[in-house]
Amino acid sequence: MSKRIDVKDLNVYYGDFLAVEDVSINIEAKSVTAFIGPSGCGKSTFLRTLNRMHEVIPGARVEGEVLLDGDNLYGPGVDPVTVRSQIGMVFQRPNPFPTMSIRDNVLAGVKLNNKKISKGEADVLVERSLKGANLWNEVKDRLEKPGSGLSGGQQQRLCIARAIAVEPQVILMDEPCSALDPISTLAIEDLINELKDQYTVVIVTHNMQQAARVSDRTAFFNIAGTGKPGKLIEYGDTHTIFSNPVQKATEDYVSGRFG
Amino acid sequence: MTATPLTSTQGAGRAGDKVFSGATLAAGCLILAVLFGVALFLVVQAIPALTAPADKIQGGQGFFAYIWPIVIGTLIAAAIALVIATPIAIGVALFISHFAPRGLASGLGYVVDLLAAIPSVVYGAWGAAFLAKEISPAYGWLAANMGWLPIFQGPASTTGKTILTAGIVLAVMVLPIITSLSREIFLQTPKLHEEAALALGATRWEMIKMAVLPFARPGIISAVMLGLGRALGETMAVALVLSSGALTASLIQSGNQTIAAEIALNFPEASGLKVSTLIAAGLVLFIITLAVNMIARWVITRHKEFSGAN
Numbered sequence: 001m002s003k004r005i006d007v008k009d010l011n012v013y014y015g016d017f018l019a020v021e022d023v024s025i026n027i028e029a030k031s032v033t034a035f036i037g038p039s040g041c042g043k044s045t046f047l048r049t050l051n052r053m054h055e056v057i058p059g060a061r062v063e064g065e066v067l068l069d070g071d072n073l074y075g076p077g078v079d080p081v082t083v084r085s086q087i088g089m090v091f092q093r094p095n096p097f098p099t100m101s102i103r104d105n106v107l108a109g110v111k112l113n114n115k116k117i118s119k120g121e122a123d124v125l126v127e128r129s130l131k132g133a134n135l136w137n138e139v140k141d142r143l144e145k146p147g148s149g150l151s152g153g154q155q156q157r158l159c160i161a162r163a164i165a166v167e168p169q170v171i172l173m174d175e176p177c178s179a180l181d182p183i184s185t186l187a188i189e190d191l192i193n194e195l196k197d198q199y200t201v202v203i204v205t206h207n208m209q210q211a212a213r214v215s216d217r218t219a220f221f222n223i224a225g226t227g228k229p230g231k232l233i234e235y236g237d238t239h240t241i242f243s244n245p246v247q248k249a250t251e252d253y254v255s256g257r258f259g
Numbered sequence: 260m261t262a263t264p265l266t267s268t269q270g271a272g273r274a275g276d277k278v279f280s281g282a283t284l285a286a287g288c289l290i291l292a293v294l295f296g297v298a299l300f301l302v303v304q305a306i307p308a309l310t311a312p313a314d315k316i317q318g319g320q321g322f323f324a325y326i327w328p329i330v331i332g333t334l335i336a337a338a339i340a341l342v343i344a345t346p347i348a349i350g351v352a353l354f355i356s357h358f359a360p361r362g363l364a365s366g367l368g369y370v371v372d373l374l375a376a377i378p379s380v381v382y383g384a385w386g387a388a389f390l391a392k393e394i395s396p397a398y399g400w401l402a403a404n405m406g407w408l409p410i411f412q413g414p415a416s417t418t419g420k421t422i423l424t425a426g427i428v429l430a431v432m433v434l435p436i437i438t439s440l441s442r443e444i445f446l447q448t449p450k451l452h453e454e455a456a457l458a459l460g461a462t463r464w465e466m467i468k469m470a471v472l473p474f475a476r477p478g479i480i481s482a483v484m485l486g487l488g489r490a491l492g493e494t495m496a497v498a499l500v501l502s503s504g505a506l507t508a509s510l511i512q513s514g515n516q517t518i519a520a521e522i523a524l525n526f527p528e529a530s531g532l533k534v535s536t537l538i539a540a541g542l543v544l545f546i547i548t549l550a551v552n553m554i555a556r557w558v559i560t561r562h563k564e565f566s567g568a569n
Contacts, residue, residue, distance in 0.1 A: 053458055058361070085460025095451040099473035108469060109459035159455070166459060 002200045003069040003169040004029040010064035012049055020046050021229035032201045034211035037221035042230025043204050047172050051087035052080040085113055087170040088163035093179045094155030096147030103143040109166040133161035134191050153184020173203040189214050212242050220250045305539035328506035332515040337490035339426025340433055345483055348437035356445035375435035383499030386428035395419030398511040412509040420502035423510040428496050433486035444478030445471055477559040484555040491548055494519040518544045
């Protein structure tokens, strides 16, 4: 239930502006890959191109290939809706649907893809997804209450439950802990460690300790200056990136000398 | 550096605060006073009609017998207007906010706002002189083919000056109100929720069903209620379009009357008890509008827990 992603020579544009230049990267299945780098280096933009969420912004487009187990996401006739149902996403700020109950939030994606689901199946799925997101024990008695009544960390785990309920191949996380307190962050990090048994996880983070704690491989993105495109500087095992990077810029960044 | 004493109550900031809070309080009280004044006027002026013996009231059967057909007529006309206008308005608003390319969207929004600027007498003249004539063949068809429904019972009016025509004209008039308010609400849908839906693999329409419409629901209700307020109170267009008469179930025969048009048509020549009968009718319209607004508020607050405001 997880696939690898291979990106070949990807350029991302906003209109005429080149935002991310020439990225090639191989993301392994059933592993956690972290993207780190200073603000504005294009790591979030690049993450969004992995499930075509960048297309929400008018004028955004890409050149190059993103292969999900060999299938090009940008091939002719590929529907972004199908891509997104296979590559889920968790956002920077928790965004459960405020008008839905906790239960309906978990089922939101499932009901899109598979309209007819019996109540029994739905119950099983809700429990499995919430357990998978380490949230079941906290909410099992109030599944019919609104998701917006939960704490920030719980809301974010609810969003993860919602994402895994559709059984995606890959889960993308765009700074999932940046709006959370340290204890909630720890809960999410534990969860990421468990998720990689089943899913391919890609996480963007500003927190280098977090990248070091949760990821197997780390990609460092950087930008030469304002108005210049972001680039992938170095990619390798997390241990290597943090202890013995090849590039000077990577070493400066991970040791806190800039950014 | 000298420390500022904490107990100081002087300074321009304090005075400004007081003036401002006084001004807002006065404005708030003024609204209440005006509303109370209008209500008081209506009640006082209506009392003679409400207490007069039945045979003195127009129709000779008392105020209640006089008022209820035009209350029903008012509600029918407003209901027709909302049934036609609401889906179109929501559709147009969604098109402008989520489907149209940016250039087209702003142009279209401007045109819709322009519709609201047309005076109601112009709509009335258009309805009476053009729409009624053009639409009467359709009424003939409805009477012939769907006449078994009481609301389409024949014989259809040949002039087309029916409550259905009046309702259609009202629909055109409330359309811009509902459209522009709904559009504003749709545009305020948090990007976060739209992206949440899209990232789950929702199509654009599914995203609208999941994120936009639930978020906008209270706003849509408010917009519809504002439209309803206009439809209930609209006078000139109905007075010009409708060939009024006794209450009938059929929407395509001449007949029926609305409160506002009844007041406008009869007030200039009224005197004595007739004036207070008409003002009592106005009081009834005021109460209906008030009730509609309160029901709308109740509907909105009923789902507060799920509104996203918490």
